[in-house]
Amino acid sequence: xxxxxxxxxxxxxxLSARPARYxxxxxxxxxxxxxxxxxxxxxxxxxxxxxxKRLPTILRQTRYFRRFLVHPxxxxxxxxxxxxxxxxxxxxxxxxxxxxxxDVDARGSGASFGERPCPWYLEGExxxxxxxxxxxxxxxxxxxxxxxxxxxxxxxxxxFLATTGHPAIRAVAPRFxxxxxxxxxAFPGGLHHSYFTAAWEKANAALDRNVPGEMIALIYLLxxxxxxxxxxxxxxxxxxxxxxSRVLTLGLGGVAPVDSDRRGRELRAALSSHHENYSVxxxxxxxxxxxxxxxxxxxxxxxxxxxxxxxxxxxxxxxxVLSYGGWFDAGYAGSAVKRHCALTELxxxxxxxxGPWVHGGQxxxxxxxxxxxxxxxxxxxxxxxxxxxxxxxxxxxxxxPARVRYYLMGEGQWCETHSxxxxxxxxxxxxxxxxxxxxxxxVRAGVDTLDVALDVGSGKxxxxxxLLCPFLQADGQGRSHTGTVSYQSDELARELDLTGQPxxxxxxxxxxxxxxxxxxxxDVTTAGETRLLTEGELRSVHQSRLCSGTSTPSHARVSxxxxxxxxxxxxxxxxxxxxxxxxxxxxxxxxxxxxxxxGADVDHFTTPTGGPLRWEIELAGSRLLLPVAGRA
Numbered sequence: 001x002x003x004x005x006x007x008x009x010x011x012x013x014x015l016s017a018r019p020a021r022y023x024x025x026x027x028x029x030x031x032x033x034x035x036x037x038x039x040x041x042x043x044x045x046x047x048x049x050x051x052x053k054r055l056p057t058i059l060r061q062t063r064y065f066r067r068f069l070v071h072p073x074x075x076x077x078x079x080x081x082x083x084x085x086x087x088x089x090x091x092x093x094x095x096x097x098x099x100x101x102x103d104v105d106a107r108g109s110g111a112s113f114g115e116r117p118c119p120w121y122l123e124g125e126x127x128x129x130x131x132x133x134x135x136x137x138x139x140x141x142x143x144x145x146x147x148x149x150x151x152x153x154x155x156x157x158x159x160f161l162a163t164t165g166h167p168a169i170r171a172v173a174p175r176f177x178x179x180x181x182x183x184x185x186a187f188p189g190g191l192h193h194s195y196f197t198a199a200w201e202k203a204n205a206a207l208d209r210n211v212p213g214e215m216i217a218l219i220y221l222l223x224x225x226x227x228x229x230x231x232x233x234x235x236x237x238x239x240x241x242x243x244x245s246r247v248l249t250l251g252l253g254g255v256a257p258v259d260s261d262r263r264g265r266e267l268r269a270a271l272s273s274h275h276e277n278y279s280v281x282x283x284x285x286x287x288x289x290x291x292x293x294x295x296x297x298x299x300x301x302x303x304x305x306x307x308x309x310x311x312x313x314x315x316x317x318x319x320x321v322l323s324y325g326g327w328f329d330a331g332y333a334g335s336a337v338k339r340h341c342a343l344t345e346l347x348x349x350x351x352x353x354x355g356p357w358v359h360g361g362q363x364x365x366x367x368x369x370x371x372x373x374x375x376x377x378x379x380x381x382x383x384x385x386x387x388x389x390x391x392x393x394x395x396x397x398x399x400x401p402a403r404v405r406y407y408l409m410g411e412g413q414w415c416e417t418h419s420x421x422x423x424x425x426x427x428x429x430x431x432x433x434x435x436x437x438x439x440x441x442x443v444r445a446g447v448d449t450l451d452v453a454l455d456v457g458s459g460k461x462x463x464x465x466x467l468l469c470p471f472l473q474a475d476g477q478g479r480s481h482t483g484t485v486s487y488q489s490d491e492l493a494r495e496l497d498l499t500g501q502p503x504x505x506x507x508x509x510x511x512x513x514x515x516x517x518x519x520x521x522x523d524v525t526t527a528g529e530t531r532l533l534t535e536g537e538l539r540s541v542h543q544s545r546l547c548s549g550t551s552t553p554s555h556a557r558v559s560x561x562x563x564x565x566x567x568x569x570x571x572x573x574x575x576x577x578x579x580x581x582x583x584x585x586x587x588x589x590x591x592x593x594x595x596x597x598x599g600a601d602v603d604h605f606t607t608p609t610g611g612p613l614r615w616e617i618e619l620a621g622s623r624l625l626l627p628v629a630g631r632a
Contacts, residue, residue, distance in 0.1 A: 004364035005412035006355055007375035010401070014384050015377075017396045018097060022047035025095040029067075029258040031266070032135055034107075034128055041111035041258050041270070042132065043067055045091060045101040046141055054143040056390035057100040057136050060087060060150045061129055061157040063119075063204070065110045065212065066103035069253035083252075086151045086175075086360045086378075086470065093379040094386070097395070100141055104132060106157065108277055109207065110255045113270045116277040117298040119153070119181075120160050120307040129157065130164035137168045145390040149173040149382060151360050152467070155324075156309060159339075163315035171389035172316075173382055174309075175324040176359050179335040179342075181308040182290045182560060185467070188331050189537035189578065190560055191516055191605040192284060196330075196467055201281040203468070208274040213249030217241050222469035225460045225478075288541070290560035313342045320349040320389045322382075326357030327409065327534075328365040328463045328474045333582050334501070337420055340404070344419070352420055353381070354584070355407045358463070360470030366409040367523065367531035367585070371473045408497065410523075410586035421500045424630050427553055428496065430489055430593070432622040438489040438595060446619035452515075453483020454613055457603030463535070463581075464604045476520070476532030484598040485617075487624075488524065496587045500627025502534060502580040503554045504595070505546055507618035509573040514608040515540050518601050519578055521624075523585065524592040536580035537605065541565050544577040553627040555579055573618065584629075595624055 026048050031039040043066050047055070060066075070078055080088030091101045107125040108116035120126055129148075137144050146168045148158035155177030162172045178184040186193055199218065206214035221236045221244070257267040283294030293301050305311045321343055325336030333354050343350035356366040357374055364374045387395045402416035417423065433439035434446055458464075459478025466472045504519050518537045522530045538544060538558070543566035548554045556579035568574055587593065599615070600607040 004356075004369060004372035004375050005366065006357075006364050006407055008377070008381070008414060011377040011380040014396060014398065015380050017398065018383065018387070020096040021098050022049055022096050024048045025091075025101070029256065030260065031258055032132060034131055038107060038114040039112065039270075040107060040128055040132070041066065041105040043103040045095055045103070047095045047098060047100075050098070050141065053098065053141075055098055055100040055141050056143050056145045056147065056386065057102060058090075058094055058386065059102045059104065059129070059132065059136065059146055059148045059161065060154055061104040061106050061125065061132075061148075061161070062150065062154045063106050063109045064153065064207065065255045066105045067256040068212065069256040071251050071253055074251050085362060087154075089379040090149070090382050094383055097383060099386070099390075102132070102136060105255065108274055111257055111267050111270050113273050115273060118278055118302060118307050119280065120156055122307070125157070126160045126164065129161040130166050133161070133164075133166045133168050143392060144168055145170050147171040147173070147386045147390050149175060150177070151175045152177055159309045159316070159321075160312070162319040162321065163309070163312045165315065169319055171320040171322070171386055173322040173324055173385055174339070175378075176326060176329050176332050176361065177335065178309070178332060179339040180310040181304040184331045184335045186280075186284055186304060187287070187290075187560070190288075190539035190542040190558070191537050191607070192287070193464065193604060194281075194284070194606040195604045196464060197281040197284045199468055201279050204277070205279075208271070208277055210254040210271050211245070211249045212252055212254060213245040213247065216248045216252070217244040219469045219471070220244060222460065222465055223471040225472060289562040289565065291562055310338070310342065313339070314346060316343060317346050317348045320351075322351045322353060322385050325354045326359065326361055327354060327407070327583050328466065329357060329359045330464050330467045331581060332359070337582050340420060350403070351385070351401075352404045352406070354582075356409050358470060358472060358474050359466035362470045363473070365474055366407075366412065367475075367533070368410055368412065370475055406499075406584050408499075408584045408586055410588070415584070421553055421627060422629050425500055425553055426628050426630075428626040428628050430624045430626065432487055432617065432619045434619070436485065436487050438487045438593060438624060442623070443619050448485065448615075448617040448619065450485045450615045450617070451483065452599035452613040452615055454600045454607055454609065455602055456480040456483055456598050456600050458601050459603060462604065479520070481596070484596050486594055486596040488595075489593040491590050491592055492587060493589065495589050496626070497584070497629040498533070498587060498626055499584045499629035500553050501555065501582045502627065503546070503556055503625040504536065504578040504580065505621065505623050505625065506576045506578065506597075507573065507621040508576070509571050509616045510540065510568075511570055511612065511614040512608070512610050513540070513568045513570055513572075514610065515613055516599055516601075516605065516607050517576060517578060518598040519580060520596045520598070521580060522594040522596065523587055524594050525588075526590045530594065533585055534581045534583045536578045537601070538576055538578040539608065540568065540574070540576060546577045554625045575621070
């Protein structure tokens with residue numbers, strides 16, 4: 001596989017100025033007893049030979065096993081980076097540069113005791129994080145400063161750690177993680193992301209039974225999509241999954257017990273306490289609006305906002321934050337942008353980094369060079385960030401990176417700015433027109449009528465499935481097109497740098513009162529090749545408004561609250577405003593832009609049903625607003 005273009009040359013310079021001081025690390029594992037008597041399993045990794053040197057600490061709390069108990073025959077073959085590709089390189093690099101690293105099985109998972117009434121339970125695992133930080137600061141090897149990072153669920157635990165107010169917590173780097181539980185992952189656009197909530201809950205249940213092979217088999221089978229043509233169809237079957245699950249579970253052996261638990265008795269007792277963990281999917285099927293509380297929730301009145309970081313953002317003001325995302329990582333590039341903008345408004349020390357990656361940053365999906373293993377050194381990026389905030393003295397007297405760095409796809413370059421969106425961003429409007437065109441000028445009248453298919457999907461090579469497989473080529477191939485409608489621009493007379501979030505304004509009347517709108521934006525090359533750029537969705541029961549300002553690009557305002565519901569009669573015309581996911585992509589001269597609209601994505605979202613769906617799209621008033629860097 002050819003290398004990607006996403007490498008950052010400053011990493012090599014920083015690493016040469018920050019050579020390793022220690023060779024390897026020593027790991028010990030133990031239980032810590034929390035305030036309520038629940039015992040939490042932790043691993044402490046200290047640089048080998050650090051002596052009496054006091055060290056800054058990186059804390060990672062995970063729901064996905066702090067460490068696997070690898071079969072003895074495989075221990076010499078499976079290193080840190082193989083078993084944990086998104087954290088192993090960081091652990092190795094940072095300990096070699098004088099950091100302590102602590103891995104934790106979150107309450108109710110792995111080798112830790114306790115139950116999970118919801119993810120990121122404030123009175124449980126979030127409070128545990130603060131208590132673990134206090135324990136770290138009392139250790140003779142600690143310099144009293146703690147940072148935290150992690151990918152996906154672990155990134156959110158890092159973000160919640162920043163809300164606890166412990167003075168030792170100086171910096172966190174949530175990587176490829178949500179900010180708003182409802183809008184970013186569980187209900188994008190108000191549509192239940194049922195594929196993910198069901199698959200994620202099934203994977204968690206497998207971990208709670210200590211059979212991780214079931215989850216890892218799913219990752220490998222998803223990876224097959226795009227690896228070898230035809231391979232996925234041949235092997236992605238229930239029988240293959242079952243066989244691969246057994247083999248992987250045998251090799252990995254489940255979660256590692258703590259050092260003192262040589263016979264595994266405490267581990268078995270801990271696992272038995274996980275049987276009553278709450279299923280988020282079982283609750284999500286009862287939710288339509290943001291303020292809905294599932295009737296089966298163990299926490300009365302609980303909504304998704306209870307365990308959503310965006311609700312507690314003001315508590316993070318005193319902590320430096322690096323928001324880290326990928327353009328093709330489900331909705332999480334939008335999460336990183338929203339987190340950064342919210343913290344910036346509060347005057348916090350906030351930094352934003354978004355690259356051309358899928359979930360976890362292992363794969364580069366720049367449409368000009370798709371499917372390549374990323375060359376960006378995430379470990380050095382974290383080392384540089386934590387060095388700024390956790391060391392007693394600066395390790396390298398180098399200028400800190402700009403507040404915002406983003407990768408411009410199509411051009412293959414990193415861009416730096418002090419704010420997001422970048423200063424000077426303008427807006428280009430393309431209007432729906434006769435002949436299903438996107439035209440530079442509006443029309444006065446016209447209607448497009450379409451019988452909308454409710455059985456179409458976006459296939460398995462989608463950005464949404466990278467949440468479960470960080471090696472999936474999320475290029476959108478396999479998307480069904482029957483029963484959809486596309487509008488295409490003329491050939492572009494000049495290059496456009498699309499930088500930000502496109503907004504779709506759609507005037508339509510529908511035969512149903514409750515329906516879905518799914519929008520895909522594509523770049524069509526001079527050779528006729530289509531490359532998926534971004535997408536968005538909206539459930540019609542959620543009232544949406546267009547917000548336009550003189551200094552900021554247009555955006556959609558949707559509360560998703562029950563009180564703001566849009567109650568339409570069949571055939572009633574309404575304006576729907578749909579905000580698509582952010583991107584940064586150079587569209588070449590001579591290319592075209594194509595907008596495709598669908599009424600379902602059955603591969604990912606639960607679609608409202610109620611009979612055949614027909615749209616009457618009013619051309620006058622329907623338009624696409626494109627954020628363009630450096631041009632008006």
